[in-house]
Amino acid sequence: MHLPLLPLSGRTAQRVLLVALLTPALLVTVLAAVPALVVLPFLPGGTDRAVRLLHTHTAQLRTLLNASRAATR
Numbered sequence: 345m346h347l348p349l350l351p352l353s354g355r356t357a358q359r360v361l362l363v364a365l366l367t368p369a370l371l372v373t374v375l376a377a378v379p380a381l382v383v384l385p386f387l388p389g390g391t392d393r394a395v396r397l398l399h400t401h402t403a404q405l406r407t408l409l410n411a412s413r414a415a416t417r
Contacts (some may be wrong), residue, residue: 366408374401 368416384390
């Protein structure tokens with residue numbers, strides 16, 4: 345079954361481009377943090393640092409998703 349390509353409107357194209365450019369950067373930062381998340385809980389004060397790191401990644405993901413949705417409004 346062949347589906348024809350639908351032309352993207354300007355705002356949709358902007359949203360797709362924004363997510364396509366920022367998602368790899370976010371994935372690299374998350375993958376780079378995996379070793380820290382594995383080791384930090386075993387260090388003194390490491391649990392708090394690991395939680396802050398997870399909050400940072402959550403905020404980055406929320407910003408990425410909100411920015412892509414705001415482009416459609």
